[in-house]
Amino acid sequence: MRAIEASSYKTYGWRDGDQSHGPSFQFEDPFGHVFELYWNTVKYKAPPEEKAALKNIHQRYHGRGCCPRRLDHLNLLSSNVTEFRDFMITCFGSRVTEQIQLDNGRLGGCWFTINNKSYDLACTEERGGGTGRFHHITYATDQREDILRAADIFLENGVHIETGPHKHAIQGTFFLYVWDPSGTRVELANSGARLIMKPDWETITWTENERKKGQAWGLKTIETFHTHGTPPIS
Numbered sequence: 586m587r588a589i590e591a592s593s594y595k596t597y598g599w600r601d602g603d604q605s606h607g608p609s610f611q612f613e614d615p616f617g618h619v620f621e622l623y624w625n626t627v628k629y630k631a632p633p634e635e636k637a638a639l640k641n642i643h644q645r646y647h648g649r650g651c652c653p654r655r656l657d658h659l660n661l662l663s664s665n666v667t668e669f670r671d672f673m674i675t676c677f678g679s680r681v682t683e684q685i686q687l688d689n690g691r692l693g694g695c696w697f698t699i700n701n702k703s704y705d706l707a708c709t710e711e712r713g714g715g716t717g718r719f720h721h722i723t724y725a726t727d728q729r730e731d732i733l734r735a736a737d738i739f740l741e742n743g744v745h746i747e748t749g750p751h752k753h754a755i756q757g758t759f760f761l762y763v764w765d766p767s768g769t770r771v772e773l774a775n776s777g778a779r780l781i782m783k784p785d786w787e788t789i790t791w792t793e794n795e796r797k798k799g800q801a802w803g804l805k806t807i808e809t810f811h812t813h814g815t816p817p818i819s
């Protein structure tokens with residue numbers, strides 16, 4: 586928090602907590618995304634009907650719908666990914682595990698971690714003309730097979746499948762992207778056992794030419810992926 590206060594980024598100071606956590610310290614990146622840090626958290630206690638069979642699981646397993654296991658990461662949009670990268674390093678002490686270097690000298694995207702996951706936040710370049718926008722939220726599934734099943738569930742329920750299932754070249758996650766009814770992009774992903782264990786991890790940089798080859802198995806990145814964000818631009 587001292588590092589944030591000592592920086593030039595906009596801060597809003599302490600806010601009262603909400604239902605899930607105690608007081609939080611709020612601040613903003615140069616693009617209008619508001620972040621908050623908190624310490625005191627309200628731990629989930631499952632009501633009797635939701636209690637898991639084993640004590641080391643917070644809620645019983647239902648295996649319904651896409652049955653994601655947990656939140657995995659967020660992807661935000663910004664008009665200057667290099668500036669966003671500086672913000673993440675200054676305010677979160679974040680490591681950059683992978684990034685895209687465009688031919689024009691700009692960064693096309695950056696993947697950040699503050700733990701041993703290969704990333705928990707990504708930022709890609711805003712090409713839709715918006716500011717402070719959101720690209721997607723991602724839920725992790727236990728297995729790749731869950732994602733194939735989810736694709737059929739989305740299809741049967743009229744949910745817009747934007748792209749996938751396929752495997753990302755960057756970070757290697759198996760993925761599927763859909764839009765919820767409000768237009769918010771939601772990803773289901775399975776990263777297998779990829780973890781960042783090396784303390785001296787060196788950022789992997791992808792060139793524009795490498796990115797043009799598409800995703801891991803050749804699927805071209807769909808155009809809306811570069812332009813669709815939320816909220817929509819009016």
Ligand SMILES: [Fe+2]
Nearest residue numbers: 660721723772
């Ligand atoms: Fe993602």
